[in-house]
Amino acid sequence: MKHALVAAVSTLGLMLAGCAYNESLGRNQFLIVDDSALIQQSDAAWAETLRTEKLSTNAAQNERVRRVGGRIVQAAGLANRAWDYRVFQDDSPNAFVLPSGKIGVTTGLLALTRNDDQLATVLGHEVGHVVARHAAERYSTQSTAGLVLGAVQSRAGDYSQAVGAFGGLGAQLGLLLPFSRSHELEADRLGVDYVAAAGYKPSESVALWRLMAQQRQSGAPEFASTHPSDQTRIAALQQYIASRGWN
Ligand SMILES: [Zn+2]
Numbered sequence: 001m002k003h004a005l006v007a008a009v010s011t012l013g014l015m016l017a018g019c020a021y022n023e024s025l026g027r028n029q030f031l032i033v034d035d036s037a038l039i040q041q042s043d044a045a046w047a048e049t050l051r052t053e054k055l056s057t058n059a060a061q062n063e064r065v066r067r068v069g070g071r072i073v074q075a076a077g078l079a080n081r082a083w084d085y086r087v088f089q090d091d092s093p094n095a096f097v098l099p100s101g102k103i104g105v106t107t108g109l110l111a112l113t114r115n116d117d118q119l120a121t122v123l124g125h126e127v128g129h130v131v132a133r134h135a136a137e138r139y140s141t142q143s144t145a146g147l148v149l150g151a152v153q154s155r156a157g158d159y160s161q162a163v164g165a166f167g168g169l170g171a172q173l174g175l176l177l178p179f180s181r182s183h184e185l186e187a188d189r190l191g192v193d194y195v196a197a198a199g200y201k202p203s204e205s206v207a208l209w210r211l212m213a214q215q216r217q218s219g220a221p222e223f224a225s226t227h228p229s230d231q232t233r234i235a236a237l238q239q240y241i242a243s244r245g246w247n
Pocket residue numbers: 125129158159179183184187
């Protein structure tokens with residue numbers, strides 16, 4: 001009896017430790033990894049990526065991402081983290097974020113965006129994933145469910161149609177596995193908050209996702225199963241922007 005009680009109490013303790021309230025999201029999260037473990041893993045993954053992938057040496061491109069990114073992380077209240085922004089040479093529009101504050105965008109994404117407001121949308125979305133602790137949450141739920149990394153590795157990258165380029169990274173703690181639909185929509189909403197707070201135009205978020213939708217129609221295969229449809233995400237954003245009285 002005593003043992004059963006001890007077991008019950010420690011199980012409860014574990015569950016409490018695993019469940020955290022995230023104020024930005026207004027919901028509880030089940031987390032079995034702490035930030036320090038994830039940050040260590042993502043720093044290693046980042047170093048590996050910088051060593052193995054093709055980086056853009058275009059100073060203007062890199063400076064643009066750093067400048068817009070700096071305003072976004074400031075708006076998100078995360079300016080105290082060691083952020084790094086890099087442009088990768090890859091024609092498919094994609095971006096990713098690591099929990100330690102490393103952001104990669106492709107040259108294809110920069111080519112797609114028509115202005116800094118649209119780039120801010122992408123970076124806001126990525127920073128939204130960090131604030132929302134989505135990587136830790138995804139890792140926590142997938143580890144408990146039994147994760148088969150190999151099967152999903154080829155779908156690595158935030159915008160899902162990616163990209164051999166980041167495939168190797170996916171193996172490390174599942175840092176770059178596709179986010180779920182609800183995570184994507186949460187990141188969109190947080191992202192547009194930062195876009196507005198940083199002084200960029202929230203309506204350009206809608207324009208950006210329309211461009212992404214067009215690009216998808218004309219191009220690469222889509223792994224739509226884990227992603228909200230373009231219409232769903234655009235409608236959700238429009239509704240949210242209208243509810244805040246932004247334009
Ligand atoms: Zn995302």
